[in-house]
Amino acid sequence: MNILFLGDIVGRIGRRGVGLLLPQIKKEYKIDLVLANIENAASGFGITESVLKELMDYGIDAFTSGNHIWDKKEGIPLLDTYEKILRPANYPLGVPGRGYTVLTHLDKKVGIINIQGRVFMEPIENPFHVVKNIVEEMKKDTKIIIVDIHAEATSEKIAMGYFLDGMVTAVVGTHTHVQTADERILPGGTGYITDLGMCGALDSVLGVEKEAVLKKFLLQIPQKFNVPEKGLFKMEGVIIEVEEESGKTKNIIRLQRRGEIK
Amino acid sequence: MNILFLGDIVGRIGRRGVGLLLPQIKKEYKIDLVLANIENAASGFGITESVLKELMDYGIDAFTSGNHIWDKKEGIPLLDTYEKILRPANYPLGVPGRGYTVLTHLDKKVGIINIQGRVFMEPIENPFHVVKNIVEEMKKDTKIIIVDIHAEATSEKIAMGYFLDGMVTAVVGTHTHVQTADERILPGGTGYITDLGMCGALDSVLGVEKEAVLKKFLLQIPQKFNVPEKGLFKMEGVIIEVEEESGKTKNIIRLQRRGEIK
Amino acid sequence: MNILFLGDIVGRIGRRGVGLLLPQIKKEYKIDLVLANIENAASGFGITESVLKELMDYGIDAFTSGNHIWDKKEGIPLLDTYEKILRPANYPLGVPGRGYTVLTHLDKKVGIINIQGRVFMEPIENPFHVVKNIVEEMKKDTKIIIVDIHAEATSEKIAMGYFLDGMVTAVVGTHTHVQTADERILPGGTGYITDLGMCGALDSVLGVEKEAVLKKFLLQIPQKFNVPEKGLFKMEGVIIEVEEESGKTKNIIRLQRRGEIK
Amino acid sequence: MNILFLGDIVGRIGRRGVGLLLPQIKKEYKIDLVLANIENAASGFGITESVLKELMDYGIDAFTSGNHIWDKKEGIPLLDTYEKILRPANYPLGVPGRGYTVLTHLDKKVGIINIQGRVFMEPIENPFHVVKNIVEEMKKDTKIIIVDIHAEATSEKIAMGYFLDGMVTAVVGTHTHVQTADERILPGGTGYITDLGMCGALDSVLGVEKEAVLKKFLLQIPQKFNVPEKGLFKMEGVIIEVEEESGKTKNIIRLQRRGEIK
Numbered sequence A, B, C, D: 001m002n003i004l005f006l007g008d009i010v011g012r013i014g015r016r017g018v019g020l021l022l023p024q025i026k027k028e029y030k031i032d033l034v035l036a037n038i039e040n041a042a043s044g045f046g047i048t049e050s051v052l053k054e055l056m057d058y059g060i061d062a063f064t065s066g067n068h069i070w071d072k073k074e075g076i077p078l079l080d081t082y083e084k085i086l087r088p089a090n091y092p093l094g095v096p097g098r099g100y101t102v103l104t105h106l107d108k109k110v111g112i113i114n115i116q117g118r119v120f121m122e123p124i125e126n127p128f129h130v131v132k133n134i135v136e137e138m139k140k141d142t143k144i145i146i147v148d149i150h151a152e153a154t155s156e157k158i159a160m161g162y163f164l165d166g167m168v169t170a171v172v173g174t175h176t177h178v179q180t181a182d183e184r185i186l187p188g189g190t191g192y193i194t195d196l197g198m199c200g201a202l203d204s205v206l207g208v209e210k211e212a213v214l215k216k217f218l219l220q221i222p223q224k225f226n227v228p229e230k231g232l233f234k235m236e237g238v239i240i241e242v243e244e245e246s247g248k249t250k251n252i253i254r255l256q257r258r259g260e261i262k
């Protein structure tokens, strides 16, 4: 089974880029299941229903997210409506939505867990304690489990990889919007990468117009951040080849594509 | 001119790894100048004189560093003794050492600047304002300028790349100890990568024994962090091919090697 | 000379509260000059021109601010229009407004400096280096200098007090919205308090409706913060009795009043 | 019943100061029970057994602490040995010590809870969720419950006060080492103060020699922090008069004393 997991999709240019390139990539790599992090899908901040439908139309099967999923008020109820969109599982009791799910896809059960780091981020529940409980429960149902650790610090993501090594199929990082070159299979058979990268504008800062970001760094007063509507984009993620009987990763390769939205 | 820039060297295993592999790499890639970030060279925390001499013996020509350079008290005076070891230039007036230098190497002048980010880090002077002044002054002396932006946040490093694009030869990031897969030549001709990665223990968290780091994340009380003495290591960095007349980057490629220290 | 310095005025209830009680307090304490921090004056976030005029009508002579002064876009140009409203002086070059001024009030020159801390706050320029330069320049003009250190950490504010002790008339803290009980005259003659407190709703969290703040702490997802329009309020600050010949503080007393806006 | 709760005791000068003044204060205010926060009791960092015994000899009945309790390795096992010393209750499972206790003192049961904030601090478990569970359990045993909320941000401490208002006797803050002037009885009958202040050196920054702290703010590289051995000290806290039948606070007054250790 081949799973494609795309990094944070940022704004219209990121969505259209995925729409443009995904069909060919699915064929080329015989992709069975497509996952993507969409915390920035609606103009860089959260989601809307039309954005969600657009992404489902492109053939993305399920979605993870992160700290930016709360940015658009209208996007929050969607977390309760759609089973296939997750928010990090370690938000406290009472928060809308769910943090993990088991999909039945082509007669195979695939568990997906979304978890969020806390170093330099919001102090939600301990991701290590929370993920352990979910994985132990989920293993009764399926051996194929993919974890999106949405976090800032490389130390926390790598620690999560080792923590889950041998217990899940793969641990992939999101949130920094820069793909890392450390994809590997950990000693216990779990596929790992610190960050998937992003799907968004190429000449930008994390998908956002670079001029405003530079102004923020020079003046240190609030700036309005816009996402470019068109131009060159990149589309990044990994392809995980899963050994279905064991739930281990046979191969993990990085994907980097470019294109242009006019 | 070919410049090899190695990511943060962490502890004895990182140093020995460099000593083992560097001679062959220098030949293979016809390297003219070797640079490395050594903030973690002495058991993961700062430097000592013997560590510095060991690294010079291996053939590293000049050194950058970062927030950990202050960790060993005995290492701080070395910043005033040795011209070829830098600390970030944007520490305030009165701090020991220097943040930039121009080397004459094989009859060529090469400027090296070490600058530090502030997002999620110590609030030292504004790196953008400081680096601009240094670059403008240094350009009177040489067109070949290499900048190490030692920072946590991908946004700050990418912004620094665009800020200096066309003004310097290359901007390379350090500090996260994970190599990124975004090496490229920016529109203005400046070579760029968000993080060089590290030279240190392979099965570790940023070079540190993973058991203690996991304990820290599970219990959240202080733990003692040790660097493994031996075993598998990785050695990471980039090779920058410089067009000497223009000071622009012709090519930037990532280097990832592994080996074992017994 | 008696100077009244009011803590952060938060929203309509804070403004009206000041309007209600100020006339009586001015008489009671023979106040010559009234200063106030107004970063939260317009519904808790920044300022507007009508808010500014309302506060001038009440008899406040000059204004300091802090990190929230940028919250309302329309308030930013006012920093260039009105000489008597300051923003922290250690924002970088290019930021609108000014960070210090010398007023001539009743034939006396009074210098006012607004400076901002960096611990747990935006990494603007070093407040210690910046304030030293301003004080040295200002001392040529007047001996009476009042400094508002707008900061989060008690350590940074106390350090600023000792740093300026003997050089300025008084150092008063703002930003935490809770009045501290450590008002005193430092060994060199400078009046000091870690925080002036606030002018705003009594049964609130820092002036904001407590229900939303509690929800934020329980759920850790964004909440809309409103300032109560009416009800019980408190009005806090200090009265500094200045020895005009020396520019030293003869006495510093805390002021705490309550009232109700219907 | 009269309870004296002392703010963070910092180093030898803080301990000796308490030893010097406590007997007289106990008589003067007819104190029945003495509590103190001792995270900084041993030279500013953590505790030792001899320090603990010294403080028990002075007549302190039970102890709370905070983030600094882990600073001295030898102090950590004491958390399991002595029932009367607490560490914040919201550290995760597996951490030594306990976070709450019910004392029987003069035939009265008094519950004490130590909880820690997370804003600008270590991301331990959610203090609001954790404290609620403890209080609900403890209320079966006694109506008299005192909570030490050890936190940095005024918003988090005030929110905790309102959250527990009517459920516990008093909520007192520690950690900032500066006494606040906002002691009051909340609408539901719970006594409250944002910070008790400290017992330590007067002319210091939070109990630490001010020269090193200033050097840290000017140079921003690590400095060694020492606690003055002798000189002027202050001793700060509150006295809570408890209505035993209801478990409510009848009166809460701030205590500020000074003295000298030669």
Ligand SMILES: [Fe+2]
Residues within 6 Å of the ligand: A008, A039, A040, A066, A068, A175, A176, A177
């Ligand atoms: Fe993102």
Ligand SMILES: [Fe+2]
Residues within 6 Å of the ligand: A039, A066, A067, A068, A150, A174, A175
């Ligand atoms: Fe994110």
Ligand SMILES: [Fe+2]
Residues within 6 Å of the ligand: B008, B039, B040, B066, B068, B175, B176, B177
């Ligand atoms: Fe490093």
Ligand SMILES: [Fe+2]
Residues within 6 Å of the ligand: B039, B066, B067, B068, B150, B174, B175
């Ligand atoms: Fe570093």
Ligand SMILES: [Fe+2]
Residues within 6 Å of the ligand: C008, C039, C040, C066, C068, C175, C176, C177
């Ligand atoms: Fe404020």
Ligand SMILES: [Fe+2]
Residues within 6 Å of the ligand: C039, C066, C067, C068, C150, C174, C175
């Ligand atoms: Fe503020």
Ligand SMILES: [Fe+2]
Residues within 6 Å of the ligand: D008, D039, D040, D066, D068, D175, D176, D177
């Ligand atoms: Fe403390």
Ligand SMILES: [Fe+2]
Residues within 6 Å of the ligand: D039, D066, D067, D068, D150, D174, D175
């Ligand atoms: Fe503390």
